[in-house]
Amino acid sequence: MSGHHGHAAGPMPYTRARHLLHPLRGLILSPTALARRLDLPPDAAVLEIGPGPGYFSVEIARAIPEGTLWLLDIQPEMLAMAQERLERSGIRNVRYVEGDALRLPLEAGSFDAAFLVAVLGELPDAAAGLSELHRVLRPGGLLSVTEQVGDPDARPLHEVRRLLESAGYTVERTFGRGRTFTVNARR
Numbered sequence: 001m002s003g004h005h006g007h008a009a010g011p012m013p014y015t016r017a018r019h020l021l022h023p024l025r026g027l028i029l030s031p032t033a034l035a036r037r038l039d040l041p042p043d044a045a046v047l048e049i050g051p052g053p054g055y056f057s058v059e060i061a062r063a064i065p066e067g068t069l070w071l072l073d074i075q076p077e078m079l080a081m082a083q084e085r086l087e088r089s090g091i092r093n094v095r096y097v098e099g100d101a102l103r104l105p106l107e108a109g110s111f112d113a114a115f116l117v118a119v120l121g122e123l124p125d126a127a128a129g130l131s132e133l134h135r136v137l138r139p140g141g142l143l144s145v146t147e148q149v150g151d152p153d154a155r156p157l158h159e160v161r162r163l164l165e166s167a168g169y170t171v172e173r174t175f176g177r178g179r180t181f182t183v184n185a186r187r
């Protein structure tokens with residue numbers, strides 16, 4: 001895997017998914033900390049791109065008890081792992097969609113919020129991915145991009161901000177620092 005800009009590595013192999021569920025990962029960014037950063041209304045329609053085995057998905061689904069969390073991943077094996085994890089936690093307000101972030105099989109303007117963690121650097125065309133998300137978000141909807149230290153494909157904060165602005169978003173708030181951060185932007 002190369003971390004060079006413009007040379008996306010492609011999807012992380014699902015056989016490595018257990019690394020994403022490592023208990024010490026919470027020291028870098030816990031699911032509850034991410035849920036606080038997203039600060040979702042309880043009835044929100046939320047899209048998570050590239051949930052992998054669902055490390056963050058459980059907490060986010062719990063934060064929207066009257067809403068729905070849609071999980072979209074290009075690897076069905078990842079979706080199956082996420083589904084098992086969510087069902088084990090008794091969570092029902094989730095939909096599972098196999099698909100490509102660059103061609104979302106979803107309706108325009110249909111989401112209040114979307115988020116991705118450690119995914120942007122895996123997309124062969126990050127700008128195209130952000131435009132697709134712009135299409136499916138409602139006007140004023142939230143797009144939250146998180147990158148994490150240790151991910152070989154992670155993009156630096158200045159580059160994520162520039163990509164968001166070029167795709168037509170207004171950057172609203174940044175959390176964290178160094179190579180682990182969340183950028184919240186509005187469509």
Ligand SMILES: C[S@@+](CC[C@H](N)C(=O)[O-])C[C@H]1O[C@@H](n2cnc3c(N)ncnc32)[C@H](O)[C@@H]1O
Pocket residue numbers: 010011012020049050051052053054055056072073074075078099100101102116117118119122123124
């Ligand atoms: C490094 S994992 C991160 C998983 C999870 N967000 C986390 O932080 O634990 C990246 C995920 O993005 C997915 N992915 C990569 N390229 C994608 C694409 N073009 N469309 C949808 N999902 C994609 C991968 O299959 C994988 O599940």
